[in-house]
Amino acid sequence: MSEIRTAALACRDAAAQLAMLDTDARNALLRSMAAALDTNSDVILAANVRDIDAAQARGTTGALLDRLRLDRARLAGMSAAVRDVADLPDPVGQVTRDDVRPNGLRVRKVRVPLGVVAMIYEARPNVTADAAALCIKAGNGVILRGGSEAIHSNTAIADALRAAIAAQGVDAHALTLVRDLRRESMLELLQLSDIVDLAIPRGGEGLIRFVSEHARVPVIKHYKGVCHLFVDASADPAVALALLVDGKTGRPAACNALETLLVHADVADDFVPRAVAALRERGVEVRGDACIASRAEGVVPIGEDDDAAEFLDLVIAARVVDSLDAALAHIRRYGSDHTEVIVTRDDASAQRFIASLRSAVVMVNASSRFSDGGELGLGAEIGISTTRLHAYGPMGLEALTVERFVVTGAGQVRTPV
Amino acid sequence: MSEIRTAALACRDAAAQLAMLDTDARNALLRSMAAALDTNSDVILAANVRDIDAAQARGTTGALLDRLRLDRARLAGMSAAVRDVADLPDPVGQVTRDDVRPNGLRVRKVRVPLGVVAMIYEARPNVTADAAALCIKAGNGVILRGGSEAIHSNTAIADALRAAIAAQGVDAHALTLVRDLRRESMLELLQLSDIVDLAIPRGGEGLIRFVSEHARVPVIKHYKGVCHLFVDASADPAVALALLVDGKTGRPAACNALETLLVHADVADDFVPRAVAALRERGVEVRGDACIASRAEGVVPIGEDDDAAEFLDLVIAARVVDSLDAALAHIRRYGSDHTEVIVTRDDASAQRFIASLRSAVVMVNASSRFSDGGELGLGAEIGISTTRLHAYGPMGLEALTVERFVVTGAGQVRTPV
Structure with missing residues (x-):
C-alpha cells in the first residue's frame, strides 16, 4: 500500500476514536493543543526562520513573505484562536429534528462528524493550526497538505499539536501532515474516495482548479470572490x-x-x-x-x-x-x-x-x-464555500458535520404479516 | 458549442426563472404536470409498449421487464405522486437562522434552490416524473438522463411534462431530457461543472461507479445497501x-x-x-x-x-x-x-x-x-445518499436546496475610519 493511503487509513481509524469522544474530551484536546503551541514557540519560530530564509533566497518579498512570517504575537494569536474554537458550542450530537411518526417510530436527525477532511492550502502556516482545531473539534480526522514554502513551519506546528493529542491518550494520526509534497502524492490523496470524506482547497486559482479537476473525493471549492x-x-x-x-x-x-x-x-x-x-x-x-x-x-x-x-x-x-x-x-x-x-x-x-x-x-x-465566519457569528471559519452544495458562503463547525437519522421503535414492521 | 452544453445552459436559464416563482406558482406547475400525465396516458402507454417490445426482443424477462412496464394504474400512481409533491411544504425561502449581531447586522440563513440537478438513472420510467417533480418543486432545473431501455417511455413522459410547463408560461427547458444516450454524451454532462450543481446517479453499481469516476460536477452517490x-x-x-x-x-x-x-x-x-x-x-x-x-x-x-x-x-x-x-x-x-x-x-x-x-x-x-423518505416523514425522496456530505440517508426536498446568507444592515462597515 502507498504511503499516503496508509497514512489516510490511520487517520480514518483515529477519526473513529475522535468521534466517540464527548464534548469535554474534545475541548480538552484543543486546549492542550493550544498550550503546545505556546510551549513549543521557540521550535516553531526557528522552523519558520528556515522557511523565511529559503523564501528570501528564492527572491520572495512583500505580501507573500509577510504571509509566511511568524512572530511571538502571531503565534500567540494562533494558540488563542485554537482556544476560541474550544469555547465554541459543539455541533456534534446536535438534534436538528425529533418527531414521532403516526406508527410510533421516533425519528431524529443528529449531527455527526464528516469523517476525514483533507485540507489543501498554501502559504500561511496558521491554517495548519486553525484547520486542525476546527476539524478535531467537530470530531473529524484531518489530513493537512500545506505548501512547500511553509513546510518547516507546518511540520513544527503539526509535531507540537500531534504530541499534545497523543499526551491526551488520543491517536495522533487524527492530525496527519503530508510531508511528501510532490504533485503525484496530492493526486493520490484526491483519489482516496473510500477514505476521504471531503477535500477543501484554499489558495490561488491554480490550486483550486487542480484539485477540482483531479479529485474523486467530494470537494468544496473556495473559489474567487468578485x-x-x-x-x-x-x-x-x-x-x-x-x-x-x-x-x-x-x-x-x-x-x-x-x-x-x-x-x-x-x-x-x-x-x-x-x-x-x-x-x-x-x-x-x-x-x-x-x-x-x-x-x-x-x-x-x-x-x-x-x-x-x-x-x-x-x-x-x-x-x-x-x-x-x-x-x-x-x-x-x-x-x-x-x-x-x-x-x-x-x-x-x-x-x-x-x-x-x-x-x-x-x-x-x-x-x-x-462576509466572514467570525463576523457572521459562526465563531471561526474553515473557509468560504462557493460550491452550491452542503455549505454555501462562510463555513463554520456545523459545515464539518452531516446530519444522519437515528430511529427508535418498539418492533414496528413496514409490511405486517 | 456541443448539444449537451447548449441544453444545459438553457436549463440553467430556465432554472433561474423557476427560482423566482413563488410557492403557489411552483405548486400550480406541478399540478398541471400531474394533469398532463393523465391526459397523455394513451401516448405514454403506447410509447411504453415500444420499450417493452424492444426489451422482450432482446430477451428481457422477469423483474427487469416488470420494472419497465407501465399500465393505467401505475400511470395514475405516477400523477398522484406528482400531486403529493405539490402538497408538500415548500423548502425554498425557509429561514433556518435569524439573529442580530452585536453591531446590529441582521443575519439570516435562507434556503435557495441548488440550481441545476442532473439525474442519471436506469429502468423505471416513473423516476422521470418523480425526479422532475421534486427538483422543480424545490426551484431547480433538472436534466434527466434515463436508460436506453426506457427511452420511448421517458420521452413521452418528458414531452407531456414539458408541454404542461410551457402552458404555465414557464420555460420548458427547466425539464431537459437527454435523448443522446451515448456514453460520450453522459461524460460531457458530468464535466459541466460551471453549469450542473449536483449529479445524482441512481441504478446499479456499474452506473454509480462510472459517474463517480468521471464526474467533475458534485455527485451524491446512492450506493449499495448492505x-x-x-x-x-x-x-x-x-x-x-x-x-x-x-x-x-x-x-x-x-x-x-x-x-x-x-x-x-x-x-x-x-x-x-x-x-x-x-x-x-x-x-x-x-x-x-x-x-x-x-x-x-x-x-x-x-x-x-x-x-x-x-x-x-x-x-x-x-x-x-x-x-x-x-x-x-x-x-x-x-x-x-x-x-x-x-x-x-x-x-x-x-x-x-x-x-x-x-x-x-x-x-x-x-x-x-x-429507511425511506416517505416512511421517515420527508414526504417523497429523490434517493438515499450514502455520501457523507450535504445529505446522508433518505433525501427529500430539503436536500435539493442549500442555505445561503442574507445580511441586512444600516450602513455598517468593518473597519471604521
Missing part, C-alpha cells in the same frame, strides 16, 4: 460611500473585498465624482467606463478582463448601469457567486436584489467585508 | 423475528432490505433455529457460518463474498458473534453505511450501537424497511 457593490437610485450616498471605501480598502487582498462598483444612472452625477475622489484619495485605481470617466478625474479606461477580475489589490472596476435589472444582469454574468451588496432605501429593490441573485452572501446596506 | 440486523443478548425474540422477516422478505430488491443477520452468542441456541425456520418457510436461502449451521436445518455454508454482498434477493448471510463489539466490527468492515438495525432491550447497547456506527440510518427495534 464582489459587487450596487448603488441603487434610492441609496443613501453617505452609506454608499462608507461601504465602498470599507469594501475596497479595508483589506484589499481578502476574498470579500469589493472588486466592482455599479452605480445607478439616476445618481451617477452626484455619486460618481465623490466615489472616485474618495477612492483615489486612498490610493485606489479606478477603472471606469465612459460614464464614470466623464464624471470624474483620473479614471483609467476599463479593460476587457476587468469586469470578471479579482484584483485583490487597490484597483476597482466601475460602471454606470441604467437600472437595477441591468446591475443584476451584470452581476449574474461576471460575478463569482461569493458576496454582493446593494445600497438602497427602497425595500422592493432590496428584495429584488436578494431574490434575483444566487450568490452565497447577499448584503443590504452592509459592507462586503462582513 | 443492511445489517443485530440481535443483541437482551433482544425480545418476537421483535427480532418480526424485524428479520420484514427486513428480508418485505421487498428483497429494495436497497433497505436486510442482507446480513448477526446474532449474539448468548441467544443463538434459542433464536437461530426459529430465525432460520421462519426465513426458509418464506423461501429465503440462509448462508450461515458454522455456529448457524450447527443450530438449524438447511443452512448453506457462507461464502467468501457473502459478508459484503447486496443480494437484492431472497438470500441472507448469517453469523453468530460473541459480543456487541464483534457485531460493530463486522458492520464497520463489511457494511455500506446505509442502514443498520439493533434489536435490544438494553439502552446502553442501543446507545453504543448508535454511537459506534457511521451509517446514514441507525435503527433501534425497527425494521430497516423504514
Whole structure:
C-alpha cells in the first residue's frame, strides 16, 4: 500500500476514536493543543526562520513573505484562536429534528462528524493550526497538505499539536501532515474516495482548479470572490460611500473585498465624482467606463478582463448601469457567486436584489467585508464555500458535520404479516 | 458549442426563472404536470409498449421487464405522486437562522434552490416524473438522463411534462431530457461543472461507479445497501423475528432490505433455529457460518463474498458473534453505511450501537424497511445518499436546496475610519 493511503487509513481509524469522544474530551484536546503551541514557540519560530530564509533566497518579498512570517504575537494569536474554537458550542450530537411518526417510530436527525477532511492550502502556516482545531473539534480526522514554502513551519506546528493529542491518550494520526509534497502524492490523496470524506482547497486559482479537476473525493471549492457593490437610485450616498471605501480598502487582498462598483444612472452625477475622489484619495485605481470617466478625474479606461477580475489589490472596476435589472444582469454574468451588496432605501429593490441573485452572501446596506465566519457569528471559519452544495458562503463547525437519522421503535414492521 | 452544453445552459436559464416563482406558482406547475400525465396516458402507454417490445426482443424477462412496464394504474400512481409533491411544504425561502449581531447586522440563513440537478438513472420510467417533480418543486432545473431501455417511455413522459410547463408560461427547458444516450454524451454532462450543481446517479453499481469516476460536477452517490440486523443478548425474540422477516422478505430488491443477520452468542441456541425456520418457510436461502449451521436445518455454508454482498434477493448471510463489539466490527468492515438495525432491550447497547456506527440510518427495534423518505416523514425522496456530505440517508426536498446568507444592515462597515 502507498504511503499516503496508509497514512489516510490511520487517520480514518483515529477519526473513529475522535468521534466517540464527548464534548469535554474534545475541548480538552484543543486546549492542550493550544498550550503546545505556546510551549513549543521557540521550535516553531526557528522552523519558520528556515522557511523565511529559503523564501528570501528564492527572491520572495512583500505580501507573500509577510504571509509566511511568524512572530511571538502571531503565534500567540494562533494558540488563542485554537482556544476560541474550544469555547465554541459543539455541533456534534446536535438534534436538528425529533418527531414521532403516526406508527410510533421516533425519528431524529443528529449531527455527526464528516469523517476525514483533507485540507489543501498554501502559504500561511496558521491554517495548519486553525484547520486542525476546527476539524478535531467537530470530531473529524484531518489530513493537512500545506505548501512547500511553509513546510518547516507546518511540520513544527503539526509535531507540537500531534504530541499534545497523543499526551491526551488520543491517536495522533487524527492530525496527519503530508510531508511528501510532490504533485503525484496530492493526486493520490484526491483519489482516496473510500477514505476521504471531503477535500477543501484554499489558495490561488491554480490550486483550486487542480484539485477540482483531479479529485474523486467530494470537494468544496473556495473559489474567487468578485464582489459587487450596487448603488441603487434610492441609496443613501453617505452609506454608499462608507461601504465602498470599507469594501475596497479595508483589506484589499481578502476574498470579500469589493472588486466592482455599479452605480445607478439616476445618481451617477452626484455619486460618481465623490466615489472616485474618495477612492483615489486612498490610493485606489479606478477603472471606469465612459460614464464614470466623464464624471470624474483620473479614471483609467476599463479593460476587457476587468469586469470578471479579482484584483485583490487597490484597483476597482466601475460602471454606470441604467437600472437595477441591468446591475443584476451584470452581476449574474461576471460575478463569482461569493458576496454582493446593494445600497438602497427602497425595500422592493432590496428584495429584488436578494431574490434575483444566487450568490452565497447577499448584503443590504452592509459592507462586503462582513462576509466572514467570525463576523457572521459562526465563531471561526474553515473557509468560504462557493460550491452550491452542503455549505454555501462562510463555513463554520456545523459545515464539518452531516446530519444522519437515528430511529427508535418498539418492533414496528413496514409490511405486517 | 456541443448539444449537451447548449441544453444545459438553457436549463440553467430556465432554472433561474423557476427560482423566482413563488410557492403557489411552483405548486400550480406541478399540478398541471400531474394533469398532463393523465391526459397523455394513451401516448405514454403506447410509447411504453415500444420499450417493452424492444426489451422482450432482446430477451428481457422477469423483474427487469416488470420494472419497465407501465399500465393505467401505475400511470395514475405516477400523477398522484406528482400531486403529493405539490402538497408538500415548500423548502425554498425557509429561514433556518435569524439573529442580530452585536453591531446590529441582521443575519439570516435562507434556503435557495441548488440550481441545476442532473439525474442519471436506469429502468423505471416513473423516476422521470418523480425526479422532475421534486427538483422543480424545490426551484431547480433538472436534466434527466434515463436508460436506453426506457427511452420511448421517458420521452413521452418528458414531452407531456414539458408541454404542461410551457402552458404555465414557464420555460420548458427547466425539464431537459437527454435523448443522446451515448456514453460520450453522459461524460460531457458530468464535466459541466460551471453549469450542473449536483449529479445524482441512481441504478446499479456499474452506473454509480462510472459517474463517480468521471464526474467533475458534485455527485451524491446512492450506493449499495448492505443492511445489517443485530440481535443483541437482551433482544425480545418476537421483535427480532418480526424485524428479520420484514427486513428480508418485505421487498428483497429494495436497497433497505436486510442482507446480513448477526446474532449474539448468548441467544443463538434459542433464536437461530426459529430465525432460520421462519426465513426458509418464506423461501429465503440462509448462508450461515458454522455456529448457524450447527443450530438449524438447511443452512448453506457462507461464502467468501457473502459478508459484503447486496443480494437484492431472497438470500441472507448469517453469523453468530460473541459480543456487541464483534457485531460493530463486522458492520464497520463489511457494511455500506446505509442502514443498520439493533434489536435490544438494553439502552446502553442501543446507545453504543448508535454511537459506534457511521451509517446514514441507525435503527433501534425497527425494521430497516423504514429507511425511506416517505416512511421517515420527508414526504417523497429523490434517493438515499450514502455520501457523507450535504445529505446522508433518505433525501427529500430539503436536500435539493442549500442555505445561503442574507445580511441586512444600516450602513455598517468593518473597519471604521
